[in-house]
Amino acid sequence: MKRVILDTNAYRRVSDNYKSTITVLESAEEVCMSPVVLGELFAGFKNGTRESKNKAALEFFMDSYGIRTIEIGRETSEIYANLKHILEKKGRPIPVNDIWIAAQAIETGSVLVTYDDHFKYIPGLRIWNE
Numbered sequence: 001m002k003r004v005i006l007d008t009n010a011y012r013r014v015s016d017n018y019k020s021t022i023t024v025l026e027s028a029e030e031v032c033m034s035p036v037v038l039g040e041l042f043a044g045f046k047n048g049t050r051e052s053k054n055k056a057a058l059e060f061f062m063d064s065y066g067i068r069t070i071e072i073g074r075e076t077s078e079i080y081a082n083l084k085h086i087l088e089k090k091g092r093p094i095p096v097n098d099i100w101i102a103a104q105a106i107e108t109g110s111v112l113v114t115y116d117d118h119f120k121y122i123p124g125l126r127i128w129n130e
Contacts, residue, residue: 003030004128005070005105007098007114008040014061020130024113031067032110036100038069070104079103083122094118 004024006014011033013021025031038058045054061067080103087093095118102122105112112119113128120127 002028003032003108003110004028004113005032005034005101005108005110006037006067007101007112007116007119008037008044009115010113011037011041011058011061013115015057021113024128025065031065032070032104032108033062033067034101034104035069035072036097036104040097070108072100072104076100076103076107079106086123087121090121092118092121094121 006025010021014025041058042055045051045058048054062069080099083099083103083106084096087099098116098119099122102112102119102125104110105126106122106124111126111128115130119125
C-alpha cells in the first residue's frame, strides 16, 4: 500500500502491539493521521489518568513512523457533505467524525486502516482488511 490513514481504533491496536496493524504501517510508503483522529485521541487522554504519558507515547509513535497530519480543506468538506448525504439517503448514518475521516481518505487516495465495520457503507472508500 502506498498511503494509509489510521483510524482511532487502529492507533489503539498499534499501542496494544497488534502485529497485523504494525505490519501494514511498516509496509506503507506514507502513513497519515487525520486531525479528527487526533482530536478523538486527545479527548480520550483527557478522560484518563495518564494524559501526559499518552500524549508523549502518541508523539513518539508519530515521529517513529514519520506520520503526517493531513489538513481538512474545502475539497474534504465537499466530499464530507456528499458522503453524509448519501449515507442519510440510504438510511445508514455513521458517526460524523468517521465521515470526516473517510472524506480525507478518499481525497488523498489513501487506504483507511480501521476496525469499524460501518465504513463499508461509504462508497469509494478503500478499507484495509486484516
